Amino acid sequence: MTALTRRERLRAELERDARAVARRITEEEGVEGLTVAAVARAVGVTPPALYRYFDGRAGLVRAVYDDVTADFVETVARAVARQDPDDVSAQLHAATRAVLDWSMAHRAGFDLLMGAGFPKVAGEDGIPTVILRELGRLFGELFARLLREGRLPHPAEEDIAPDLVPQIRVYRDIIGLDLPVGVALLMMTCWRQIYGLLCLAVYGHLRAAFGDHLPLFEHMMDDLLGLLGLTRSPHLRVG
Amino acid sequence: MTALTRRERLRAELERDARAVARRITEEEGVEGLTVAAVARAVGVTPPALYRYFDGRAGLVRAVYDDVTADFVETVARAVARQDPDDVSAQLHAATRAVLDWSMAHRAGFDLLMGAGFPKVAGEDGIPTVILRELGRLFGELFARLLREGRLPHPAEEDIAPDLVPQIRVYRDIIGLDLPVGVALLMMTCWRQIYGLLCLAVYGHLRAAFGDHLPLFEHMMDDLLGLLGLTRSPHLRVG
DNA sequence: AACACATGGTTAATGGTATTCGCGATTTAA
DNA sequence: TTAAATCGCGAATACCATTAACCATGTGTT
Numbered sequence A, B: 001m002t003a004l005t006r007r008e009r010l011r012a013e014l015e016r017d018a019r020a021v022a023r024r025i026t027e028e029e030g031v032e033g034l035t036v037a038a039v040a041r042a043v044g045v046t047p048p049a050l051y052r053y054f055d056g057r058a059g060l061v062r063a064v065y066d067d068v069t070a071d072f073v074e075t076v077a078r079a080v081a082r083q084d085p086d087d088v089s090a091q092l093h094a095a096t097r098a099v100l101d102w103s104m105a106h107r108a109g110f111d112l113l114m115g116a117g118f119p120k121v122a123g124e125d126g127i128p129t130v131i132l133r134e135l136g137r138l139f140g141e142l143f144a145r146l147l148r149e150g151r152l153p154h155p156a157e158e159d160i161a162p163d164l165v166p167q168i169r170v171y172r173d174i175i176g177l178d179l180p181v182g183v184a185l186l187m188m189t190c191w192r193q194i195y196g197l198l199c200l201a202v203y204g205h206l207r208a209a210f211g212d213h214l215p216l217f218e219h220m221m222d223d224l225l226g227l228l229g230l231t232r233s234p235h236l237r238v239g
Numbered sequence C: 001a002a003c004a005c006a007t008g009g010t011t012a013a014t015g016g017t018a019t020t021c022g023c024g025a026t027t028t029a030a
Numbered sequence D: 001t002t003a004a005a006t007c008g009c010g011a012a013t014a015c016c017a018t019t020a021a022c023c024a025t026g027t028g029t030t
Helices: A006-029 A036-043 A056-081 A088-105 A107-114 A118-122 A130-148 A165-175 A181-202 A214-227 B006-029 B036-043 B047-052 B056-081 B088-105 B107-114 B118-122 B130-148 B165-175 B181-202 B214-227
Strands: none
Touching: A006 A036, A006 A056, A006 A107, A036 A056, A056 A088, A056 A107, A056 A118, A056 A130, A088 A107, A088 A130, A088 A181, A088 A214, A107 A118, A107 A130, A107 A181, A130 A165, A130 A181, A165 A181, A181 A214, A181 B181, A181 B214, A214 B181, B006 B036, B006 B056, B006 B107, B036 B047, B036 B056, B056 B088, B056 B107, B056 B118, B056 B130, B088 B107, B088 B130, B088 B181, B088 B214, B107 B118, B107 B130, B107 B181, B130 B165, B130 B181, B165 B181, B181 B214
16 A cells, blocks of 8 residues: 655655656766756756755765665676576676676766765765675675685785784674685785776776777686686676 | 066966966865866966966866876886886885875876876877876886896786787887787786775775775785785885 | 057856745645 | 645855957067
C-alpha cells in the first residue's frame, strides 16, 4: 500500500527526476557543467524551487556523488560475481577491469568518486571515504581468501618500515577486515598501481601514445597477479 | 640597453604582475577560483583591460600553466643536479621525491600540469604533453645511463605483448630518446606507480590513514629501485 | 612642434551563474 | 471548514565573462 499523499508522490518524482538530470549533465559536461539553473530548466521548474530539494549546487553535487557511488560499487561487485567463485585470479582480474571500464565510461563520476573532485565534494571533514572502504572491502575479501588458502606471499610485519606499520594498520581498520599488516601493505602496493593507471587513462595522459589502454592494463595485471603468486586465469569471463 | 619604450615597459610590468597574481590565486583557491575579475582587482585595473593581455579566462589559465610548468621542471632538474653525478640511484630517488614534494606544495599546479585539469587546459588537440616529454626525458636520461653501464634488467622485445610494443614505441619516440622498448616499458611501469601515489597523495585520498605519505613513498622507491637492480643510495642529498 | 595613429585603459551593456526573501496558491491535517 | 505546512514563483542581490563603444595618452612621423 502506497500511503503516499499527493504531495509526497510529486515531491519524490521531482527529486528523482532532478537527480537523474543532474547525473546526466555531470556525465555529459563534467561536474563543472552541473548548475542549479540547468537542472531546474530540465525538470521544468525555476532555480529557487530546487532549494526545497537540495542544499544548493553543493547539494546537487552531493546527490550525484551518492548515486554514482552506488552504481560504481554495484557494477564492480557484479563483475566479480560473474566469475567462477573458486577462481580468485579471475575475480581479481575482473574486478580491476570493471573498475577501469566503469571509470573510462564515467569519467566525471570517477573524478567525483576517486579523483580530483573528491576533496571538493567531501569537504574538510571528509565523507568516510566510500571508495577506500567499499572497494577495499571488495578486494580485501579476495586477499583474505588467498591468505586463508595459504598461498599469498606477503612480508612479515618485522620487515616493514616501522613508521609505515601504524599507518597500514589504520588503513586495514578502515577496510574493516582482519588482515595481517603485510597483506594490507600488499593491497596498497597493488592499489597504487591500479590507481595510477586509472588516473593516467581517465585524465587522458595516455592518449598521445596509448590510444587503447587495455594492453597496458593487461601488462599491469600480469605484474600484480604475479605479486600475489597467481597467474592470469584462463577462465576469465568478460561481460 | 633597454630599448623599451614607456608603453612596452608598463605593458611588461602589468603582464608580469597579472601572471604572478593569477598563479597565486590558483595555488590558494584552486584553478576554479581563478577569475578575470579577481586578477583585475589585484593588479588595479578593470576586467576588460586584461583582455588586452590574455585571451580571456582561458588565456589566464594557460599563462599559469606555462609558468607552473617551467617552475616544476626546473625544481625537479635542480634536485637531480644536487646529487652525486655518478650516483644514479640517488638521482632517481631525488627526482621522484622532488616530484612528490613539489606536487604536494602546489596541488592546483599539479592538477593543471599532470592531473584532472590538464585535459581542460590542453583542449582536444592537446598541447604536446610537456610533462610526458620533459619528465620523460629527465628520467629517460637516467635510465639510458643505467643501460649504457649494462646494469639495467629489462625485458626483451619478444617477451612483451605484441599489441603493447607499438604503443611503447610511440611513447619512446615522444620522450625522444633512443631506448629499447623493454626499457621504455620499464619506465612506464615505474611511472604508473609514481603517478598513482602522487594522485592519491595530492587529491587527499590517503589522508584518513596516511597523514604523512613519506613512508609509503620510501616503500615505493625501494620497490622501484629494486626493479631497476638498484638499492637506495646512502648518499642521498635532500634539499 | 603638430599631427595622426596605435595602444590600452575606461564605462556600459548583455547574459550567465548562485542564492535569499517574501508572496501567494495549494495541499494536508485538525 | 479552517488553520498550518508546503511549495513554487518572481524579484532582488551579487557575483561572473565577454563584447562594444569611447577616450586619453604614448609614439613616431611629417
